[in-house]
Every structure is written in C-alpha cells, then in structure tokens.
Amino acid sequence: MKKVLYTLLLLLPLTAGASGGGIELESxxxxxxxxxxxxxxxxxxxxxxxxxxxxxxxxxxxxxxxxxxxxxxxxxxxxxxxxxxxxxxxxxxxxxxxxxxxxxxxxxxxxxxxxxxxxxxxxxxxxxxxxxxxxxxxxxxxxxxxxxxxxxxxxxxxxxxxxxxxxxxxxxxxxxxxxxxxxxxxxxxxxxxxxxxxxxxxxxPVQLERQQMGKYVLFFILMFIALAYLLKKEYWKDVH
Ligand code: HEC
CATH class of the missing domain: 1.10.760.10 (Cytochrome c-like domain)
Known part of the structure; x- marks a missing residue:
C-alpha cells in the first residue's frame, strides 16, 4: 500500500507539469x-x-x-x-x-x-x-x-x-x-x-432522466425515514 502511495506522490509533479506552460483551459x-x-x-x-x-x-x-x-x-x-x-x-x-x-x-x-x-x-x-x-x-x-x-x-x-x-x-x-x-x-x-x-x-442522454429521477428517489427516502420512525414509535410504545 505504502509503495503505491509513494509512486502516486512521485507522479504528482508530472501531472502538474503537463498542465503548465501553455494556455489554460476555459470553463x-x-x-x-x-x-x-x-x-x-x-x-x-x-x-x-x-x-x-x-x-x-x-x-x-x-x-x-x-x-x-x-x-x-x-x-x-x-x-x-x-x-x-x-x-x-x-x-x-x-x-x-x-x-x-x-x-x-x-x-x-x-x-x-x-x-x-x-x-x-x-x-x-x-x-x-x-x-x-x-x-x-x-x-x-x-x-x-x-x-x-x-x-x-x-x-x-x-x-x-x-x-x-x-x-x-x-x-x-x-x-x-x-x-x-x-x-x-x-x-x-x-x-x-x-x-x-x-x-x-x-x-x-440519460443524464437528464437521471437527474429528474434523483429528486423522486430523495423524496421517497425522506418519506420512508418518516414512516419508519413512526412505526418504531408504535412498536416500542408499550415496552417500558
Ligand atoms: C470541414 C470539416 C469539419 C467541420 C465542419 C468540423 N470539423 Fe471537427 N474535425 C475535422 C477534422 C478533419 C478533424 C480531425 C483533425 C485531426 O485529427 O487532426 C476534426 C477534429 C475535431 C475534434 C477533435 C477530435 C479529437 O481527436 O479529439 C473535435 C472536438 C471537433 N472536430 C469538433 C467539431 C465541432 C464541434 C464542429 C462544429 C462546430 C466541427 N468539429 C466541425 C473536420 C471538421
């Protein structure tokens, strides 16, 4: 593992050098x-x-x-x-x-x-x-x-x-x-x-769909957490 890390560290200046010198990319x-x-x-x-x-x-x-x-x-x-x-x-x-x-x-x-x-x-x-x-x-x-x-x-x-x-x-x-x-x-x-x-x-092209879908997935997860929490409260309410 250490060896891999050292090799990566050694390569760092190379990648930095490759981007230097000429014109910079615009965003x-x-x-x-x-x-x-x-x-x-x-x-x-x-x-x-x-x-x-x-x-x-x-x-x-x-x-x-x-x-x-x-x-x-x-x-x-x-x-x-x-x-x-x-x-x-x-x-x-x-x-x-x-x-x-x-x-x-x-x-x-x-x-x-x-x-x-x-x-x-x-x-x-x-x-x-x-x-x-x-x-x-x-x-x-x-x-x-x-x-x-x-x-x-x-x-x-x-x-x-x-x-x-x-x-x-x-x-x-x-x-x-x-x-x-x-x-x-x-x-x-x-x-x-x-x-x-x-x-x-x-x-x-599916990126467009995926980003849309992401919103629904997050909404579902939040709803699910709320439901799970209510259910947990219901199950444990008599155990004390
Ligand atoms: C008159 C013909 C022609 C037109 C029109 C043209 N190109 Fe090109 N394009 C070429 C040629 C030939 C190459 C290959 C160049 C080389 O390998 O030296 C090339 C290469 C490229 C490359 C580099 C591909 C690589 O090797 O990574 C990109 C990106 C590119 N063109 C984008 C475009 C875009 C975007 C348009 C429209 C705005 C466009 N071209 C219009 C002829 C054209």
Missing part, C-alpha cells in the same frame, strides 16, 4: 436542465459540424423526447433537410473524401465530451488562431496542428497567438482577437457554450 458553463440551450446547441451542431462529423449514438426522436419538443418542430428547426425522426445524426461526408481533403477522417462526436471533457471542447472550439502557412490557414492553441478548419471564422473573427519563450521553446500564452467577426465575443461564447452543452448531453 464551460454546463446546464443540462436548460432545454433552450440544448436545442440551440443541436441546431448549431447540424449547421456547423454535421457536414463533417456524425453523432451516431443519438436519434432525432430521442432529442425530441428529452427536450420535450414536438417531432415536427425538431425535423423543421434542427434536423437537416430530408432527415427522418428515427434517423441517427449522420454526416453527409464519406470517409474517402475526408481522407482526400483533410488527410484524416473527422471522428464521430457522440462520446467526445466524455473523452475530452466540456472545458477542453469549449477551449478547443475557441482556440483557433491564424497561421497563414497551414493548409487551413489556422492552427489551434489546444490541439496543435489539427487538420480541422475554423468553421466559425466568420462569426468569431480572426485571432492571433500571443507567445513567449519558455526554456527555448515558443509557447502560446493568450489569443487576441485582431479582426472582429459577425458576433460579439459574448455572443460567440454563448454559441460555443450551447454547442458544448449539447455535446455533453449527447455523451450521456
């Missing part, structure tokens, strides 16, 4: 009870991401059920034209084209919030900065040399990297907006946050 504001945010997020996903990334683990039907939306509404407002209510969120792009264009296939994003975390996603989507030498014209402060273009360049505007030299290596310390986009920085943050909120929901 996403995740609220799965905010159905309006989730609906906006779903819409943004279809508009800006579905062209390249599928989210095969979720169907439009399930989104409609969970967000308490009308099926017609979800097909009209969220799903791409021609999609059916029982369809999964399929991307129109095929792997062969993707290989040709990006040198890699854009991954399915159903579980991305669980593997990367909400803050990572939020920072990644806000982390594109101009680097003219790149095939896409951008690089990313969180995912260096990523093959994905900045799909939000018109909305967000153009960012450049602020760097400094640490131990002879150039590290990014901040990103600066040098050319405004169609949205203000606050509006853009909200759009990205809604999108990440949706991806967190897609990672585990």
């Amino acid at each position: 996403a504001d995740i609220d799965l009870s905010d159905s309006a945010s989730l609906e906006r997020g779903a819409k943004h996903y279809v508009t800006y991401c579905l062209g390249c990334h599928s989210a095969k683990h979720i169907r439009y039907k399930r989104i409609a059920l969970d967000l308490k939306l009308d099926e017609g509404e979800i097909l009209k407002n969220v799903a791409p034209l021609g999609a059916g209510i029982y369809d999964q969120m399929h991307s129109a792009m095929n792997g062969h084209d993707a290989e040709k264009w990006f040198g890699t296939t854009p991954p399915d994003l159903s579980l991305i919030a669980r593997s990367r975390g909400a803050d990572w996603l939020y920072s990644y989507l806000k982390g594109f900065y101009s680097e003219p030498g790149k095939p896409t014209g951008v690089n990313n402060a969180i995912f260096k040399d990523v093959a994905m273009p900045n799909v939000f360049w018109q909305l967000q505007g153009t960012q450049t990297a602020v760097t400094k030299i640490v131990d002879g290596q150039e590290v990014i310390t901040d990103l600066k907006l040098v050319e405004a986009g169609q949205l203000s920085p606050e509006e853009f943050d909200k759009l990205v946050n809604d999108l990440v909120n949706f991806l967190v929901y897609v990672g585990e």
